[in-house]
Amino acid sequence: xxxxxxxxxxxxxxxxxxxxxxxxxxxxxxxxxxxxxxxxxxxxxxxxxxxxxxxxxxxxxxxxxxxxxxxxxxxxxxxxxxxxxxxxxxxxxxxxxxxxxxxxxxxxxxxxxxxxxxxxxxxxxxxxxxxxxxxxxxxxxxxxxxxxxxxxxxxxxxxxxxxxxxxxxxxxxxxxxxxxxxxxxxxxxxxxxxxxxxxxxxxxxxxxxxxxxxxxxxxxxxxxxxxxxxxxxxxxxxxxxxxxxxxxxxxxxxxxxxxxxxxxxxxxxxxxxxxxxxxxxxxxxxxxxxxxxxxxxxxx
Amino acid sequence: xxxxxxxxxxxxxxxxxxxxxxxxxxxxxxxxxxxxxxxxxxxxxxxxxxxxxxxxxxxxxxxxxxxxxxxxxxxxxxxxxxxxxxxxxxxxxxxxxxxxxxxxxxxxxxxxxxxxxxxxxxxxxxxxxxxxxxxxxxxxxxxxxxxxxxxxxxxxxxxxxxxxxxxxxxxxxxxxxxxxxxxxxxxxxxxxxxxxxxxxxxxxxxxxxxxxxxxxxxxxxxxxxxxxxxxxxxxxxxxxxxxxxxxxxxxxxxxxxxxxxxxxxxxxxxxxxxxxxxxxxxxxxxxxxxxxxxxxxxxx
Numbered sequence: 001x002x003x004x005x006x007x008x009x010x011x012x013x014x015x016x017x018x019x020x021x022x023x024x025x026x027x028x029x030x031x032x033x034x035x036x037x038x039x040x041x042x043x044x045x046x047x048x049x050x051x052x053x054x055x056x057x058x059x060x061x062x063x064x065x066x067x068x069x070x071x072x073x074x075x076x077x078x079x080x081x082x083x084x085x086x087x088x089x090x091x092x093x094x095x096x097x098x099x100x101x102x103x104x105x106x107x108x109x110x111x112x113x114x115x116x117x118x119x120x121x122x123x124x125x126x127x128x129x130x131x132x133x134x135x136x137x138x139x140x141x142x143x144x145x146x147x148x149x150x151x152x153x154x155x156x157x158x159x160x161x162x163x164x165x166x167x168x169x170x171x172x173x174x175x176x177x178x179x180x181x182x183x184x185x186x187x188x189x190x191x192x193x194x195x196x197x198x199x200x201x202x203x204x205x206x207x208x209x210x211x212x213x214x215x216x217x218x219x220x221x222x223x224x225x226x227x228x229x230x231x232x233x234x235x236x237x238x239x240x241x242x243x244x245x246x247x248x249x250x251x252x253x254x255x256x257x258x259x260x261x262x263x264x265x266x267x268x269x270x271x272x273x274x275x276x277x278x279x280x281x282x283x284x285x286x287x288x289x290x291x292x293x294x295x296x297x298x299x300x
Numbered sequence: 301x302x303x304x305x306x307x308x309x310x311x312x313x314x315x316x317x318x319x320x321x322x323x324x325x326x327x328x329x330x331x332x333x334x335x336x337x338x339x340x341x342x343x344x345x346x347x348x349x350x351x352x353x354x355x356x357x358x359x360x361x362x363x364x365x366x367x368x369x370x371x372x373x374x375x376x377x378x379x380x381x382x383x384x385x386x387x388x389x390x391x392x393x394x395x396x397x398x399x400x401x402x403x404x405x406x407x408x409x410x411x412x413x414x415x416x417x418x419x420x421x422x423x424x425x426x427x428x429x430x431x432x433x434x435x436x437x438x439x440x441x442x443x444x445x446x447x448x449x450x451x452x453x454x455x456x457x458x459x460x461x462x463x464x465x466x467x468x469x470x471x472x473x474x475x476x477x478x479x480x481x482x483x484x485x486x487x488x489x490x491x492x493x494x495x496x497x498x499x500x501x502x503x504x505x506x507x508x509x510x511x512x513x514x515x516x517x518x519x520x521x522x523x524x525x526x527x528x529x530x531x532x533x534x535x536x537x538x539x540x541x542x543x544x545x546x547x548x549x550x551x552x553x554x555x556x557x558x559x560x561x562x563x564x565x566x567x568x569x570x571x572x573x574x575x576x577x578x579x580x581x582x583x584x585x586x587x588x589x590x591x592x593x594x595x596x597x598x599x600x
Binding site: 132230 | 416419422423424425432434435436437440467468469471472473478479481482505506507508509529530531532533535537547548549550553
């Protein structure tokens with residue numbers, strides 16, 4: 001690993017960073033700020049309409065750096081008929097997500113795989129009528145099975161599933177994939193063009209094996225997402241993602257490692273943060289552009 | 301690994317679980333509830349007096365399963381004279397902690413190694429006058445140096461340093477040791493009787509390499525601490541530790557793995573939780589005893 005930057009791809013606006021923007025507004029914003037790529041969310045695409053969204057990004061000449069998101073594959077770990085139905089529903093929803101990613105020619109479909117069966121995002125464990133499962137190993141096995149089920153379907157449509165390890169704080173309710181190494185292991189049984197991994201700085205910055213696993217992941221890296229890790233985290237830990245430079249992450253070494261591993265895709269900025277969402281989206285994009293140069297690429 | 305339980309040691313009350321109890325009260329409580337061991341905190345020992353604390357635990361016939369805690373070794377990563385002074389102060393304080401552990405004949409001195417230099421526990425990053433450092437790799441190197449400095453001193457006094465990996469949520473401000481595997485690597489250059497590791501269920505339950513690393517750690521496991529991981533975490537994430545059975549952790553497999561690895565020491569219950577601290581300590585100890593049987597050993 002030379003450490004030489006062989007990329008980078010372009011800066012991409014993940015539309016959740018400017019959450020109040022529709023697909024049309026985000027596309028306009030990217031054009032106005034001279035960005036070559038955008039990361040889209042399924043909810044927003046549904047609001048705009050899939051066909052209209054495709055038309056908008058093509059007319060603007062934008063690449064779709066990712067579609068967020070598929071996943072939530074673990075509910076099938078609940079017992080009996082409830083579990084079987086939940087699993088079937090999840091697979092069906094993921095096939096629709098793959099279809100949408102294909103239409104949008106997205107570089108990948110980001111997969112947030114789901115937490116312990118029955119634990120709903122943000123809700124107390126065990127409050128649901130069906131209770132919840134503490135079988136973490138079982139949930140992880142189920143994710144592997146579901147990925148094996150979905151990968152060929154994705155492959156036939158030219159879509160790459162991008163398995164996203166989430167910070168361990170989200171293990172109970174959002175993702176039993178907790179490290180890059182674990183996501184990488186899960187991807188290896190499948191062709192590189194069908195299953196890759198996401199490196200999101202917020203989720204992986206603390207990992208003592210990060211640089212080794214980035215290097216090992218190589219061309220399996222399907223998406224590089226950046227935002228900072230705020231300290232202390234806000235009460236809603238989902239909103240602890242900050243503008244690059246506002247938190248504790250040293251981006252330079254991570255960016256260089258991702259590029260040295262052979263990643264040439266776009267670099268998406270995805271920020272969940274109440275203050276960022278409340279700000280003028282055009283100002284957010286302007287700040288994002290300057291911080292990208294100063295902090296993420298550390299070229300100035 | 302046979303999976304057969306070759307331990308377990310006795311249940312031990314970490315005195316922070318019954319936080320309002322002094323050393324004298326905790327010792328009385330252990331005797332009253334028929335416990336054979338207690339985990340002590342330096343602050344509480346200082347309040348009681350070291351000599352008096354030694355006298356109390358000996359008179360009661362209690363083992364001291366751990367002394368909490370040494371560590372906070374990373375401040376030396378700040379630049380210049382400030383950093384050098386902070387490092388020297390930290391080493392000196394840790395030598396005093398080792399002396400105290402020796403007097404108490406504690407089974408180990410638990411080491412919480414410290415976070416990014418200049419980030420204070422619970423305080424916003426960068427608000428201190430000296431700013432803070434984002435050099436995570438450097439902080440980890442500094443911990444390794446400090447452990448190498450302290451291990452022989454501990455060894456001469458018959459004290460074992462127990463390196464505690466903390467959940468990655470505490471990486472910014474409390475411990476740049478984030479996984480059991482990383483703690484184990486750090487321990488390996490030193491004799492087993494000088495440096496071991498802590499397995500605390502709250503901190504490691506999510507780790508995809510947990511069972512492999514417990515097995516690899518073997519006799520390096522110096523302390524097994526248990527409490528549950530609550531979901532969602534409270535606003536002060538430090539207080540997200542719950543009574544076993546109240547959270548998302550499946551204790552049985554972890555307990556069996558720790559015992560199969562050869563651990564024969566005591567099992568400490570260490571809970572930081574506002575509701576537990578507000579409750580009658582005798583009721584807390586009674587609940588702890590029944591949950592230990594039902595949930596941690598899963599023998600009923």
